[in-house]
Amino acid sequence: MLLLILQAAVAQLPLNLTCGGGGTANKAAVATVNSYGSAHGSVGTTPFGTSGNSASTVTTTRQQSFADQVDIRLFAGDDRIRLPRTMLPPLHGGSDGWFKLKNVTADDRSIRASAGVNFMNNPKVYIDRLTGTITISGKAGDFTGQCQAVDPQAPKKF
Template identity: 45%
Template sequence: MLFALLLAQTAAPLELTCVGGGAANKADTETVYGAENSGNSAWPTMHERRREGFRDRVEIRIDGEQGRIRLPQAMVAAGGDGWFRLGDLKLSERTLTAAAAVDLMNNPQVRIDRATGAIRISGAAGNYDGVCQGGPTS
């Protein structure tokens, strides 16, 4: 219930830290050599997708109708600081929902249960489940 009260206060910026884990979708590419007895050979490239488990923190900052999120490193491309704008930010009595604006093809959905602090992030790069704590900043 305390978490719901903290999210209800919108006068001050809100900072949340979430702890949890998930599974990231990763692409593997490998080139192999193939040869036949007749002398024909080839170097085909094989593409494979795999899921890789991880544990990480997520940070969220909301100031009025604007928000930012630091996604788990396993769910974003290398480089940068991992912070992305939260678009389509909606606050209901029970949930906070938004979409992290990573790129044109990857806009993971973020959902926080205001009563429990449970967070779920799901998108093309993978998924994440955790629990958030925090509150308004001065």
């Protein structure tokens, strides 16, 4: 029983993670297509002719590979994540690059959450606590990496 209480207490200690890895970002690709057309002929004995120009804009998505780092802060009352800029859509919320983590659930094996990027994009975050692997999947792209716990009070390396 005491062991269970200790495990529960340890599970709620603040956790700071830095995760290096990479992925693919879904980016908008925009192209403008110009066209010209003409028609000439006659209706009965009356000749006619017409011509015109038109322009169309075509928007598609392309995938862009990237390597980057994800930072995560958990169990300190303000669960948040710093996502790679490449994965962010043009319109997004956040504060200083940090986004709120919502619906955080944790057990001995995993941590699951969703990142509040904007009203349409809430990427799913999954962290395997045994292997340290992180996966993030959303409309703006995917990221896979390896996490390590970081002590925020540790002295600077340089």
